Amino acid sequence: MNTPDPQVHAAALAAEPDSTPAGVAVIYTALPESTQVATLATLMDTVASYLGEEDQRRIRDAYRFGDEAHLGQFRSSGEPYISHPIAVAEICAGWKLDAESIMAALLHDTVEDTSVSKQDVHERFGSQVSEIVDGLSKLDRVSIDSREARQAESFRKMLLAMARDARVILIKLADRLHNMRTIEVLPPAKRRRIAVETLQVYAPIASRLGLYTLYRELLDLSFRAAYPKRFEVLSKAVRAARGNRRETIARVYADVQKALPKAGVNAKVFAREKALYSIYQKMRLKRLPFSKVYDVYGVRIIVETVLDCYKALGALHMTFKPIPGRFKDYIALGKENGYQSLHTSLMGPSNMPIEFQIRTEEMQRIAESGVAAHWLYKSEGEDFSDLQKLAHSWLKTLIDIEHNTGDPLEFMDHVKVDLFPDEVYVFTPVGDIRSLPRHATALDFAYSVHTDVGNKAVGARINGAPARLNEALSSGDVVEILTSENAHPQPVWLSYVRSGKARSEIRHFLKTMRYDESVALGRRLFQQALASLGIDANAVDSEMAERSARDSGAADLLSLYAEIGIGKRLAPLEARSLALLARGKPEAARIMPRLAPVLIRGDERSAVTYASCCSPIPGDQIIGHLRGGHGLTLHRNRCKTALRQRERDADRFIDVDWSDRLEGVFRTRIELSVTAGRGTLGKVAAEIAASDANISDVAMHEQGKDGHLEFVIEVRDRTHLAQLLRNLRRLPDVHTVSRV
Ligand code: MN
Numbered sequence: 050m051n052t053p054d055p056q057v058h059a060a061a062l063a064a065e066p067d068s069t070p071a072g073v074a075v076i077y078t079a080l081p082e083s084t085q086v087a088t089l090a091t092l093m094d095t096v097a098s099y100l101g102e103e104d105q106r107r108i109r110d111a112y113r114f115g116d117e118a119h120l121g122q123f124r125s126s127g128e129p130y131i132s133h134p135i136a137v138a139e140i141c142a143g144w145k146l147d148a149e150s151i152m153a154a155l156l157h158d159t160v161e162d163t164s165v166s167k168q169d170v171h172e173r174f175g176s177q178v179s180e181i182v183d184g185l186s187k188l189d190r191v192s193i194d195s196r197e198a199r200q201a202e203s204f205r206k207m208l209l210a211m212a213r214d215a216r217v218i219l220i221k222l223a224d225r226l227h228n229m230r231t232i233e234v235l236p237p238a239k240r241r242r243i244a245v246e247t248l249q250v251y252a253p254i255a256s257r258l259g260l261y262t263l264y265r266e267l268l269d270l271s272f273r274a275a276y277p278k279r280f281e282v283l284s285k286a287v288r289a290a291r292g293n294r295r296e297t298i299a300r301v302y303a304d305v306q307k308a309l310p311k312a313g314v315n316a317k318v319f320a321r322e323k324a325l326y327s328i329y330q331k332m333r334l335k336r337l338p339f340s341k342v343y344d345v346y347g348v349r350i351i352v353e354t355v356l357d358c359y360k361a362l363g364a365l366h367m368t369f370k371p372i373p374g375r376f377k378d379y380i381a382l383g384k385e386n387g388y389q390s391l392h393t394s395l396m397g398p399s400n401m402p403i404e405f406q407i408r409t410e411e412m413q414r415i416a417e418s419g420v421a422a423h424w425l426y427k428s429e430g431e432d433f434s435d436l437q438k439l440a441h442s443w444l445k446t447l448i449d450i451e452h453n454t455g456d457p458l459e460f461m462d463h464v465k466v467d468l469f470p471d472e473v474y475v476f477t478p479v480g481d482i483r484s485l486p487r488h489a490t491a492l493d494f495a496y497s498v499h500t501d502v503g504n505k506a507v508g509a510r511i512n513g514a515p516a517r518l519n520e521a522l523s524s525g526d527v528v529e530i531l532t533s534e535n536a537h538p539q540p541v542w543l544s545y546v547r548s549g550k551a552r553s554e555i556r557h558f559l560k561t562m563r564y565d566e567s568v569a570l571g572r573r574l575f576q577q578a579l580a581s582l583g584i585d586a587n588a589v590d591s592e593m594a595e596r597s598a599r600d601s602g603a604a605d606l607l608s609l610y611a612e613i614g615i616g617k618r619l620a621p622l623e624a625r626s627l628a629l630l631a632r633g634k635p636e637a638a639r640i641m642p643r644l645a646p647v648l649i650r651g652d653e654r655s656a657v658t659y660a661s662c663c664s665p666i667p668g669d670q671i672i673g674h675l676r677g678g679h680g681l682t683l684h685r686n687r688c689k690t691a692l693r694q695r696e697r698d699a700d701r702f703i704d705v706d707w708s709d710r711l712e713g714v715f716r717t718r719i720e721l722s723v724t725a726g727r728g729t730l731g732k733v734a735a736e737i738a739a740s741d742a743n744i745s746d747v748a749m750h751e752q753g754k755d756g757h758l759e760f761v762i763e764v765r766d767r768t769h770l771a772q773l774l775r776n777l778r779r780l781p782d783v784h785t786v787s788r789v
Pocket residue numbers: 133157158224
């Protein structure tokens with residue numbers, strides 16, 4: 050049997066020994082009065098404690114490189130700029146990050162702020178360091194300033210998605226910590242903006258990583274910088290309460306020390322205090338005065354076994370009066386994020402409420418060090434990427450909740466970790482953030498904006514450059530969608546999209562729009578087939594037509610038309626069965642004078658597809674291919690693809706022609722050879738627009754002085770196209786123009 054012996058352990062955080070009873074370790078969140086200034090010497094001391102000589106040499110080399118790059122630059126405080134990267138590197142070294150991370154920390158602002166390029170860093174320090182520095186430079190370019198607070202969550206996710214290497218995030222946090230520690234020198238407005246961003250974005254990320262010390266320091270530094278008066282008032286209140294409680298804490302501690310051994314429990318006892326900002330948040334959100342915030346003071350008890358947790362709970366409940374409704378058993382009802390602990394609030398001496406957390410060493414390890422433990426204290430022989438994978442899978446098991454308001458005593462309850470989500474985050478032109486599944490395209494984005502935007506999309510601009518609808522998006526892209534009234538979803542779009550919303554909207558459109566259009570097309574095809582048998586469809590008895598449809602297995606005549614329209618049934622066969630019926634009742638049908646082709650008006654929408662191999666437009670000789678389930682596809686008469694298909698599938702080719710009454714515009718492709726150079730594309734595009742044609746896609750290849758442009762354009766007919774080609778040939782930099 051063990052001799053119960055409560056032990057006291059020193060906490061790593063800044064303590065205020067004069068306000069605490071001897072022997073009690075208190076985890077305070079009070080900000081350190083001053084931080085020792087980091088120098089190359091202090092950095093190298095820290096580094097030497099865990100890295101070998103070769104690594105130290107490389108780190109010194111990175112320092113020299115960074116020092117030279119930043120030469121002549123100064124911080125707002127007047128110090129040479131290099132003091133900042135050194136401080137950031139020292140914070141990272143305190144976390145025992147690997148040599149690449151320390152080097153990247155020293156170089157983190159070189160690519161963004163000096164003439165050094167990513168390539169320079171790559172050549173001198175290798176791909177790992179240059180990739181990390183590149184990741185950091187990218188993060189530097191996004192800032193939340195103009196974005197609204199409701200977007201903070203998306204913003205955090207976006208940062209994580211952009212930084213695919215955990216080291217990038219850790220260094221970014223160290224960077225932010227040092228900037229917050231030295232924020233005093235900035236003007237108030239800027240101070241406040243950075244502080245709010247830290248509260249909304251960076252502190253929650255630190256908490257997700259389990260970097261609790263950092264999390265608390267970021268919270269309180271930001272609180273002080275953003276709301277200096279409130280910070281002052283609240284710290285005075287806490288200081289006063291702390292003075293009063295000096296004696297109380299000592300008595301609680303003594304009582305716990307007596308009670309636990311009596312219950313046969315071997316325990317370590319810690320006292321702790323809530324972060325100022327968390328107290329402030331709780332007062333604000335729950336509209337409480339300071340005196341009603343119960344969990345300002347807490348005691349954590351670490352025991353050996355799960356059974357000990359409950360024994361300790363029993364012992365405490367016999368020693369202090371429980372506050373009703375404040376007990377939570379996160380051991381029996383484990384949280385999905387892996388957190389386990391018993392929480393209970395008890396009334397201490399002098400009616401001071403105290404929150405107790407009781408847990409085993411193992412539970413403590415998960416709750417306190419979280420993910421960071423995997424990264425920061427890796428053991429020999431473990432590779433960083435293995436650890437990252439491990440951490441990643443661990444993170445994946447953690448739950449998702451709406452708000453992480455940041456209560457350090459309880460925040461594991463709320464930990465929300467989706468580090469490196471399988472999503473991309475992009476901006477709308479006005480700066481709203483949208484999240485889309487990874488590999489999502491411009492078309493997914495269009496549907497995320499609005500169903501109509503998706504349905505009418507013809508092209509996109511990504512970061513200002515023209516892009517196709519199936520272009521994949523990356524986090525941070527600014528995306529704009531070009532629409533046209535004549536556009537509508539195409540079946541091929543289903544292969545462009547990744548998001549469920551886009552997929553179902555496209556399906557929905559194709560299905561409903563298609564039905565009406567298919568009926569109309571099917572009716573025309575059916576009438577044409579009847580005509581070729583010498584029957585005038587308009588003179589067919591409608592009852593007989595219905596019966597014939599049902600005889601051949603369709604629900605009714607309209608369904609029969611629809612099925613013909615989408616190519617599930619062949620019009621000539623259906624016409625023949627009607628003809629057989631009609632032969633028995635000659636009075637029900639009348640002989641047609643001539644065979645008529647199906648007339649295309651251009652408003653058939655999804656029932657008619659214009660083959661992309663030959664892009665027929667009015668004026669071209671055309672043939673129609675009725676493909677099962679796809680409706681009617683139009684080809685130019687001499688299209689090689691069509692001729693090849695016709696050999697195999699002659700039954701499904703039908704006569705078509707253009708109607709006299711055409712609707713809308715038609716797509717076709719043209720190619721130009723031009724003199725390469727700035728402005729040529731613009732001139733050509735302007736001429737196309739001036740000729741009253743639309744551009745729906747463009748591709749450009751340049752080879753030396755020669756440029757090749759390919760446009761998908763929308764024109765009314767062949768005459769319009771011919772006019773356009775003539776206009777283009779007149780341009781000075783254009784050598785040849787032709788239809789593809
Ligand atoms: Mn920096």
